[in-house]
Amino acid sequence: MNCPRCNIGLTDTKYRGIEVAKCTTCKGIWLDQHGLDAVEDIEFDRDDEKGSLMFRSYRGDLHCPICLSDMQMFHYRAYDLELDFCPKDHGFWLDEGEEKRVRKLMKVREKDIRRSRRLESDWTKLLKRFKSKSFTDRIKDMFGG
Numbered sequence: 192m193n194c195p196r197c198n199i200g201l202t203d204t205k206y207r208g209i210e211v212a213k214c215t216t217c218k219g220i221w222l223d224q225h226g227l228d229a230v231e232d233i234e235f236d237r238d239d240e241k242g243s244l245m246f247r248s249y250r251g252d253l254h255c256p257i258c259l260s261d262m263q264m265f266h267y268r269a270y271d272l273e274l275d276f277c278p279k280d281h282g283f284w285l286d287e288g289e290e291k292r293v294r295k296l297m298k299v300r301e302k303d304i305r306r307s308r309r310l311e312s313d314w315t316k317l318l319k320r321f322k323s324k325s326f327t328d329r330i331k332d333m334f335g336g
Contacts, residue, residue: 194219195253195262195275195284206290207233212256218287221256227274227283230290235297240304242268248276257281270296 192201194214201212201221209229212221231241251264255277262275262284272292275284
């Protein structure tokens with residue numbers, strides 16, 4: 192299997208325990224169909240809360256190292272990150288450093304979800320206080336009701 196960028200042989204190795212094929216020249220990595228999810232799971236492993244994977248796919252300029260068909264690019268989870276994928280589901284190509292961006296974005300996603308849950312909980316508690324008789328009585332007293 193050759194690098195889609197450099198056309199030299201890829202080396203099988205591990206990235207944080209995940210099987211990848213790496214280019215020793217451009218430092219890009221090939222991930223099989225489940226590899227991208229495994230990279231995300233290093234930081235955030237709740238698939239149902241990750242959001243949609245692909246936004247706006249279009250033809251790229253690389254070829255799949257497995258089937259040699261034209262690969263496509265997509266906006267990763269609506270972030271400002273474009274990744275390459277094989278439309279025949281063979282895998283994903285990540286240029287040097289893109290795996291770190293994926294992990295960073297998943298870390299941000301987890302933080303945002305925790306913040307959102309905390310805010311929803313605070314809002315629910317506030318609404319319950321508004322509905323309490325003592326709070327309602329205090330408001331009525333303020334306005335002479």
